[in-house]
Amino acid sequence: MLFALKKYLGGFLMPLPFMLLLILAGLLLLWFSRWQKTGKTLITVSWLGLVLLSLQPVADALLLTTEKPYEKRYELITPAEVQQQELRYIVVLGGGFTYNPEWSPSANLISNSLPRVTEGVRLALRYPQATLIFTGGPGANSISSAEAAAQVAQSLGIPAERTLPLVLPKDTEEEAAEVKKVVDDAPFLLVTSANHMTRAKAFFDARGLHPIPAPANQLAVTTPLHSWEKTIPSAYYLSHSERVWYEGLGRLWQSVKSSDNEGQE
Numbered sequence: 001m002l003f004a005l006k007k008y009l010g011g012f013l014m015p016l017p018f019m020l021l022l023i024l025a026g027l028l029l030l031w032f033s034r035w036q037k038t039g040k041t042l043i044t045v046s047w048l049g050l051v052l053l054s055l056q057p058v059a060d061a062l063l064l065t066t067e068k069p070y071e072k073r074y075e076l077i078t079p080a081e082v083q084q085q086e087l088r089y090i091v092v093l094g095g096g097f098t099y100n101p102e103w104s105p106s107a108n109l110i111s112n113s114l115p116r117v118t119e120g121v122r123l124a125l126r127y128p129q130a131t132l133i134f135t136g137g138p139g140a141n142s143i144s145s146a147e148a149a150a151q152v153a154q155s156l157g158i159p160a161e162r163t164l165p166l167v168l169p170k171d172t173e174e175e176a177a178e179v180k181k182v183v184d185d186a187p188f189l190l191v192t193s194a195n196h197m198t199r200a201k202a203f204f205d206a207r208g209l210h211p212i213p214a215p216a217n218q219l220a221v222t223t224p225l226h227s228w229e230k231t232i233p234s235a236y237y238l239s240h241s242e243r244v245w246y247e248g249l250g251r252l253w254q255s256v257k258s259s260d261n262e263g264q265e
Helices: 002-012 015-032 036-053 056-064 113-126 145-155 172-183 194-206 227-231 235-264
Strands: 089-092 131-135 163-166 188-193 211-216
Touching: 002 015, 002 235, 015 036, 015 235, 036 056, 036 235, 056 227, 056 235, 089 113, 089 172, 113 131, 113 145, 113 188, 113 211, 131 145, 131 172, 145 163, 163 172, 172 194, 188 194, 194 211, 194 235
Parallel strands: 089 131, 089 188, 131 163, 188 211
Antiparallel strands: none
């Protein structure tokens, strides 16, 4: 119940639904009240906010220039950073997915999931002795996020015996708890989106685990773009702003829970 409430509340606080609610409030004020100026202000501010958050320079700057940058804090893993004989596990965190057995396996991984899994497969080919651990529960589907991800890895050539789906976790905190049961004190590569890595690593560190950050799904574009790609609002770049918003809310919730736990000790 608490998990569903958290998802509903967090969903309505995302930029698009939140600002649409503000626009709706403004329209109601314009049509059914004397608060005309307030209604116009709500609509104008919400419209401007959506435009700005949909522009590439704004969205990607938010990913790169926050106090604790959501991206570029952790770099890509290189062979020299990890001793092969010590690496026994590669943990790939779950993300968005659906499940339709008539689709190609990779089509079932949506949003941030596919880049995480492909990075996990790339690392698994580099470290052939490591087991690929996938995390994530079933949600509303007949199989779990972890199982869907494992199917994709297997379709890309990873043997089934090298994949281990952990099908119970519903969020990152639960993923850390389940991974702890498998890896214990062994170091492992932690694969998740670059913008999610700081928050995810904090959950794993809190469990006394030893994750080695292996970021994937980098979003902020730093290479040259055409002028129209920078100046025309885009749903694609709005999704970048949403990631900043989402991780910001997540970090806030994480800090609140951490404070509560410390107060109980």
